[in-house]
Amino acid sequence: MAVPTEKIVRELQALLNQYNYEYHVLDKPSVPDAEYDRLLRELIEYEEKFPELKTSDSPTQRVGGEVLSMFQKVEHTSPMLSLGNAFNEEDLRDFDRKVRQAVGDDFSYVCELKIDGLAVTLQYENGYFVKGATRGDGTIGEDITANLKTIKSIPLKLKEPLTIEVRGEAFMPKKSFEALNTLKEENGEEPFANPRNAAAGSLRQLDPKIAAKRNLAIFLYAIADIGETGVRSHSEGLDLLDQLGFKTNQERKRCETIEDVLAFIEGWTEKRPHLAYEIDGIVIKVDSLEQQEQLGYTAKSPRWAIAYKFPAEEVVTILRDIELSIGRTGVLTPTAILDPVRVAGTTVQRASLHNEDLIREKDIRIGDSVVVKKAGDIIPEVVNVLVDRRTGDEVEFHMPTECPECDSELVRLEGEVALRCINPKCPAQIREGLIHFVSRTAMNIDGLGEKVISQLFKEQLIQDVADIYKLTYEQLISLERMGEKSVNNLLQAIEASKDNSLEKLLFGLGIRHVGAKAAKTLAQQFGTLHALRQATVEELTAINEIGEKMADSIVTYFELDEVSALIDELEAVGVNLAYKGAKPVAADEVDSIFAGKTVVLTGKLVQLTRNEAKEKLEALGAKVAGSVSKKTDLVIAGEDAGSKLAKAESFGITVWDEEKLIEELNK
Template structure:
């Protein structure tokens, strides 16, 4: 057999082995035999570079580094799904379907909590992978998708084939990734979905390969052209092509049968090796899809049922307090570890003393916990009926647990504060805040590194961050630090000097000045000098800067050590001005807009930036002064209040269309 044919034979063998291992979970050869074939292929490809192929299994390890992702327009729009939250919603959907198709059946599938993706094959070869983006235009992530072992690089189909599905991060991969990030002092991913999205958008495909992603495909574009008549038949066709399809699905003849299957899956949701956040019902008969049609944003032949927030019971072992950068003292519940919505939870914030009293939460209580928005753990209530006399009432401390200074509760506030400016906890938290993503975004200087350098005496003030480069020899002598990682950290610190003024203002940690207020101040004053010279009246006169915030800003700039800090940062070359923004006139100009619910096509911060660039004022609460509420999935009380007040509301898809038209 000549070299070319042997290479092709080895690729076919290894592709088949990979399918058996990653898709069927039924390997037919030992690891040693697989490695023998793999190494033979590597050697033949290296010796015969003219036969190398980007779709070869040897190329899945990644290594391609891009400057940016290329935008790709979808041939057919990638729609989002309408939502159902209870059986009544599903019955209403069923009635609408049966008005058109009385004998309709449904394919009920698991709703993966990942990142929507479109895969393109040409004459059986993998050609391109594109993210959903805004549904009309996505990003080319081909190099990263090649690293996912379960996605075939060859299928038994001719012509152009488009398959859509979801890239996700298995629970095990997610836990391993966060463990590694914690060891490196990096910010942890909140959930597997965020981790998957962040991984597939890595410019370095080698990093994507290390993240151990997986995928399920659930839709064959233009299935009818293959002679397929039902959605279930389309899924079976994908399986014949060795494309990974979730086997946990069912064809149901009635909505009651579909509901029963949903309940079955919900009961074993936690046992699954991946995250799901609901179920999807699709009309099985493809001929009905065109008849039922679509709305502006969603098909009428499919709907997503969203699971209610999962509540679990665990033991509250203790209540401990932490001290933040402003001195605010926050009580936290120490919990017996328990899995909630896909991750292990061992702590939950209790906010303040009043909340503990109002909910009557006691140490050693059995408590119900859940994740607000499937992200932030919260204690819902204690199980009073399970008390046995061992529970103790919690008494809020009167002294700071870090510096032993007095704790003070300010008038009209629920929080307690440590008022010692030199409290070590405040010093460390102020530096962590300064380097955080929303502030100066020094991503190589995480919480753990800052705490470590503080203990070593290298970081005692914010300006010390810009002196770390002077301690190269000392840092390189410390365990775990090498020249490459040191230089990467210093490069990130130096790059932060170019950040806009609003990032610096927010990073200073002025009490009551959040990200939004920092942007408002930077836009209004344009320079740090003008900001420092302003008086209380000047601040109060600015829209969105209230009297309490004005007092806090004035008090901050009265402190001599704060003025010295800014002088030092000036000397280090940090940017102290802001370019005057040109506001584009649009539908949103001059309107007060509130964002609520989970946005699926962008982050909340990205939506906020879009609105502000179009002249809108983005607010956090709904009132009579609100002009518009933009809502995503699982929108709650803010959307209800907006409708009660007669405020205009707009879903995410309509919002994006309006932005594009601006």
């Protein structure tokens, strides 16, 4: 490597910061991800060799630094007050009346989406980001500067050398939340209840590298101290934030009357589900800073702003029991068994209680009347207990000290909240592992669902995954509710699964920390299971997506004698141990209209299967995503395409039908 000059390094830093701004703030990337990654690797090499050239605004500072021992307390320069709440039209009209009484009729509002995240404050000195903190109690927060630096839409250097403090809402986009929870579930970990909890948990990680992997985002919404900026209104302040390089939410509107405000709220109540992030209301602020000063503050909140909260549907039901289950990784999960009740369009009879700490914190007892809602409009959640309805017959719940399945002692591992059974021969873990192996995202054996697996396991017809391939017609026909046609179909599905590509088997084996995406990466890199079995930690961590924790888990797994015996059995019964797909192709290596494009498939394809279309597109350099966003370049809509098509049309994204796709693939 040639000796770099300071000029070369500074040019690289500036170029990468500009690309980062275009991608994460403007949503208009000018270069492919591969080019950005190449330049970033080059800069990292320079800075590692010449550390004196590293600066606080270098894009390399976003990857996460050293692990912290604790968060330092930070006293805010001005209080971070919470807003008063409005829950209906009457509350909003009352707020409007009080504003008019104080300042007259000549004023305007600014309406903004209320992001469901974590309030933070950012301090800049001479244009450089120097400190970031949580809201805390409004007066004192926690210094989370290292974690905030990992949010790529936060500028490390402003476009002007101002000393300024700004405030915003850090959040986790829906796509990042879904990906994180999928990974947690694949790893046998408890998923986050909602994106807000996920964002807060990510920013309070003592290891910034964890925060860096969570793909958080931020919208800035205020300047803490206008000072000498010359800004005279809230809307001018938002415009200044845009000019300085911050990302603000563009879905805002200046409203002249309360009727305009109500229309804005009504519109976003309908459009809310189509956003790429969660909102829980609308913030309404008097625009003029002079009038804000005139209106003043209460002890807790400003009189010139209010937050309208979208109504969350909450219902009351009876918690009849708490059921315990052991997952495939040994985690003990308590589940509330409820009297059936309708919540947000579906009947709810069960709600996860996550862990013992939550049960203690909410003082949940068997027999309680409880308030239930769907967290994020999806996951049933016990909100609280109606203590005043207690009769005295309610029963306190205590977690067992022994596994309900195998009587082994339950343990709480260091750093974990959950209780865990660590007996590798626990029947529940074996059964759950078998259910995972045959699931759609793993070996996809149609007809071999949870009930059938449980029955086969109970009858001792299967003890491990290799036994599935030894099942006979005589064994299956003897099971309850299994007729001749069902048995023949199941045997055909088992036989067909032998031809699956290696990544399906890898994921199905349930290696700790290896999810579906990592399984495919490993299969692509090593080609065969035998080659992967011989891999060292060093060889594994050399792969971009494989960290040390996962590498250690993989090596440890394949060192087990019982695993070697299992793989030999699978090979003996004819299960494929090789990767069958095409190797991924970098966008810059392909001459194709799909190269570097993000494509989403939706609806039913007739001439191609979804996987066939995905593989063909990836072979031509495309990235095939699971959801539509503003960064999507193309949507392929098959028959009965639904919400993804509607979202693409609302964003103005190019949409093709299957015929157009086939035509372009055949060119």
